[in-house]
Amino acid sequence: MSKISVFWYSVIAFVVGIVIIYAVPSSFGLTLPLTAKLMYILLLVIGIGLYITYNDEKLKEFVRIITEFLRGKPEKSTYNVIRIVILAIIPLLIGWSIYDFKAPKAQSPTGLRIQHPTIPGKFEHLVNPLREPEDEIVKKFIEEENMGDIGLEEARGLLAEKYMDEGRALYQINCRPCHGSTADGSGPMAEGFQLRPINFTDPGTIATVVESYAFWRVAEGGPKLPPTSTPWDSAMPIWKDDLTDDEKWKIIIAEYDTAGVEPRIPEELH
Ligand code: HEC
Structure with a gap:
C-alpha cells in the first residue's frame, strides 16, 4: 500500500x-x-x-x-x-x-452631495405674500367673513390663523407621507428612500434657507436640482402644477411652524 x-x-x-x-x-x-x-x-x-x-x-x-x-x-x-x-x-x-x-484603483465617487445648491435666479427675490397680507386683502377678508367693524390688525391676525390652518391641512395631505406628521422626516414612506426625506426640525435644513428657497424646492422638487446635488437621488416631487402658489406659500408657513423653526431672514443689499 x-x-x-x-x-x-x-x-x-x-x-x-x-x-x-x-x-x-x-x-x-x-x-x-x-x-x-x-x-x-x-x-x-x-x-x-x-x-x-x-x-x-x-x-x-x-x-x-x-x-x-x-x-x-x-x-x-x-x-x-x-x-x-x-x-x-x-x-x-x-x-x-x-x-x-x-495601486490606486478607479472608484466610483462616494456619495458627496450638496443639499443646498444655489437658488435659481428667478426664485431668488420672491417674498411670501401671505406673511404680511396687504390691507386690501385683509379688507376683502373682513367683507367675506362678515366681520363688521373689526379692527384691521385683529382681522390680519385671524387671516394669518386661517392661512396657517389651511397650510397645516395641505401639509398633512401632501407632505406627511414622506416628511412626517411632525415634520421630522419620518413619514410612513420615508424608509423606502435611500436619500431620506428632509427632517425639517433639524436646524441644518429649512432653518438655514430663506422662504423663497423652500418655495423653489417645493415648486421644482428633486428633478430640477443641479448635478452637484445628484437630482436622481431625490424623491422630492415637483409640486408646481399640483399646488397653486398660494397653497405652496401656506404649506411653507405651516411647514416651518410644525417643525418649530424660523426661516432665515434675507440679507439686506447695501
Ligand atoms: C415622495 C416623498 C416626498 C414627498 C411627498 C415630499 N417630499 Fe420633500 N423631500 C423629499 C426628499 C427625499 C427630500 C430630500 C432630497 C431633496 O432635497 O430633494 C426632500 C426635500 C425637501 C425640501 C428641501 C429641504 C432642504 O433643507 O433642503 C423641502 C423644502 C421639501 N422637501 C418640502 C416638501 C413639501 C412642502 C412637501 C409637500 C408639499 C414635500 N416636500 C413632499 C421627499 C418628499
Missing part, C-alpha cells in the same frame, strides 16, 4: 481547511470577518505543524521533500522544469499581490 507522504498530506489538509474556511460560511449566506478567517488559518497552520512535528520521522520526511525541491534533482529534467516554474511563480505572485494592494 502506497502511503501519502507527510508533505502531501499536509498540503491536502491545508487546501481542504482553506476551502472550508472560505466556502462553508458563504454557502450559508454568512460573511466571516477577515480577522476571524486569519485566526482560523493560523489554527490550521498550527494543527498541521503539530502533525508534522509529531515525531522525528515525519519531520525528517517533510524537511527532505523541501530540501530536495530547493536543491533540485540533476537526473530528473521534468522535475527541474516544474521546480523552476514554481520558484519563479512565487515571487511573481507576491509582487503582483503587493502591486494590486498598493
Whole structure:
C-alpha cells in the first residue's frame, strides 16, 4: 500500500481547511470577518505543524521533500522544469499581490452631495405674500367673513390663523407621507428612500434657507436640482402644477411652524 507522504498530506489538509474556511460560511449566506478567517488559518497552520512535528520521522520526511525541491534533482529534467516554474511563480505572485494592494484603483465617487445648491435666479427675490397680507386683502377678508367693524390688525391676525390652518391641512395631505406628521422626516414612506426625506426640525435644513428657497424646492422638487446635488437621488416631487402658489406659500408657513423653526431672514443689499 502506497502511503501519502507527510508533505502531501499536509498540503491536502491545508487546501481542504482553506476551502472550508472560505466556502462553508458563504454557502450559508454568512460573511466571516477577515480577522476571524486569519485566526482560523493560523489554527490550521498550527494543527498541521503539530502533525508534522509529531515525531522525528515525519519531520525528517517533510524537511527532505523541501530540501530536495530547493536543491533540485540533476537526473530528473521534468522535475527541474516544474521546480523552476514554481520558484519563479512565487515571487511573481507576491509582487503582483503587493502591486494590486498598493495601486490606486478607479472608484466610483462616494456619495458627496450638496443639499443646498444655489437658488435659481428667478426664485431668488420672491417674498411670501401671505406673511404680511396687504390691507386690501385683509379688507376683502373682513367683507367675506362678515366681520363688521373689526379692527384691521385683529382681522390680519385671524387671516394669518386661517392661512396657517389651511397650510397645516395641505401639509398633512401632501407632505406627511414622506416628511412626517411632525415634520421630522419620518413619514410612513420615508424608509423606502435611500436619500431620506428632509427632517425639517433639524436646524441644518429649512432653518438655514430663506422662504423663497423652500418655495423653489417645493415648486421644482428633486428633478430640477443641479448635478452637484445628484437630482436622481431625490424623491422630492415637483409640486408646481399640483399646488397653486398660494397653497405652496401656506404649506411653507405651516411647514416651518410644525417643525418649530424660523426661516432665515434675507440679507439686506447695501
Ligand atoms: C415622495 C416623498 C416626498 C414627498 C411627498 C415630499 N417630499 Fe420633500 N423631500 C423629499 C426628499 C427625499 C427630500 C430630500 C432630497 C431633496 O432635497 O430633494 C426632500 C426635500 C425637501 C425640501 C428641501 C429641504 C432642504 O433643507 O433642503 C423641502 C423644502 C421639501 N422637501 C418640502 C416638501 C413639501 C412642502 C412637501 C409637500 C408639499 C414635500 N416636500 C413632499 C421627499 C418628499
